[in-house]
Amino acid sequence: MLNNEYDIQNASCASEAFLTFYGPISQELISEIAQLVRKHLKNKGVSQTTISKVFSLLIEQSQNIFHYSAERIENTEHKNSTIQIGMISVGMKDNRYYVEGGNLIENAFISKLEKKLTYVKSLSKEALKLLYKKQRKSAIYDSSKGAGLGIIEVARKSSRPLEFNFNKIDDQYSFFLIKSEI
Amino acid sequence: MNNLCIPATKYTPEIDFDYHNNTLLLSGQSYPENTAVFYQPIINWIKDYIDQIGDQETVFNISIIYFNSSSSKVFMDILDLLDNKAKEGGAFIINWSYAEDDEIILEHGEEFKEDLEHLTFNIFTKEC
Numbered sequence: 001m002l003n004n005e006y007d008i009q010n011a012s013c014a015s016e017a018f019l020t021f022y023g024p025i026s027q028e029l030i031s032e033i034a035q036l037v038r039k040h041l042k043n044k045g046v047s048q049t050t051i052s053k054v055f056s057l058l059i060e061q062s063q064n065i066f067h068y069s070a071e072r073i074e075n076t077e078h079k080n081s082t083i084q085i086g087m088i089s090v091g092m093k094d095n096r097y098y099v100e101g102g103n104l105i106e107n108a109f110i111s112k113l114e115k116k117l118t119y120v121k122s123l124s125k126e127a128l129k130l131l132y133k134k135q136r137k138s139a140i141y142d143s144s145k146g147a148g149l150g151i152i153e154v155a156r157k158s159s160r161p162l163e164f165n166f167n168k169i170d171d172q173y174s175f176f177l178i179k180s181e182i
Numbered sequence: 183m184n185n186l187c188i189p190a191t192k193y194t195p196e197i198d199f200d201y202h203n204n205t206l207l208l209s210g211q212s213y214p215e216n217t218a219v220f221y222q223p224i225i226n227w228i229k230d231y232i233d234q235i236g237d238q239e240t241v242f243n244i245s246i247i248y249f250n251s252s253s254s255k256v257f258m259d260i261l262d263l264l265d266n267k268a269k270e271g272g273a274f275i276i277n278w279s280y281a282e283d284d285e286i287i288l289e290h291g292e293e294f295k296e297d298l299e300h301l302t303f304n305i306f307t308k309e310c
Contacts, residue, residue, distance in 0.1 A: 027215040031192045052248065052286040059213050059250050133297060136258045149251035 017091035024073060024083040030062040037090050041097075053157045053182045054090065054097050060150045060157075061101030061178065062088050069103035070173060093181075096159070102177040110166050110174060117178070120155045121162050128156050154180050183234055186227045194220055195246065199227055204235065206242040213250035221256045228260055232267045239273040240264075245308065246280075246287060254290070261298055268300035276301060279308040 065086030072082035086103035195210035280287035
């Protein structure tokens with residue numbers, strides 16, 4: 001669904017990207033990409049704490065796509081299931097590592113997500129910690145999609161405020177991008 | 183009651199719950215495709231275990247490299263079960279270990295510890 005006006009180079013600052021992927025995001029693929037990035041950073045002598053943060057942002061953002069992308073294809077291996085399509089990019093800009101995720105979203109869901117992201121973005125590190133712990137203790141568990149902690153976790157692992165936007169494609173869909181920096 | 187052993191995969195941890203020796207181990211990485219599906223049998227085992235052990239001491243070794251946010255929720259649920267049992271008189275020792283240079287896993291351990299009241303929660307470094 002990425003079109004000419006909004007191509008993958010724009011989406012991912014590809015010039016600084018170590019890795020950019022756009023396509024079907026499976027669990028297997030997430031795992032491969034995450035291991036590759038971990039190895040790459042280790043070889044570059046990056047600290048374990050930074051590696052852990054990049055790894056965490058990569059997994060949370062990939063699994064978000066995996067759970068929520070509105071662009072999907074049929075999974076030929078499992079009946080009645082789909083594989084979600086999305087974009088994930090890892091790289092370095094201005095001496096900071098970043099992880100960027102993007103996927104198609106139905107316009108109808110934008111306001112709810114935007115509200116949550118804006119709220120999370122407004123919180124201090126200490127407030128994020130309290131929210132995370134409160135939600136972890138009390139959240140009603142949604143068996144298919146995790147515990148609603150993903151966005152909070154992404155904000156906690158980022159050193160800078162989250163950047164996100166919704167790029168309208170047509171009356172039904174937009175392309176959602178979220179970028180976290182360490 | 184049987185022991186519960188599940189080998190590690192790339193994204194799920196090794197589980198080695200030994201009913202006879204009262205030792206539990208969770209080790210490796212945890213970011214399953216479907217967290218509920220993977221952890222349901224583990225939670226069920228823990229519930230059965232709590233019902234049967236009386237006041238014997240249990241050691242739970244957690245040696246995790248990475249876990250995602252939905253696993254974090256499940257860990258809290260499991261630790262809450264043990265904490266509630268400890269309140270009623272069971273004895274649980276959690277040994278949370280982290281690689282020396284990994285502040286992230288250290289912090290996660292501290293945050294679990296802050297939210298638990300009745301069990302013993304040790305945090306220590308391990309050799310890389």
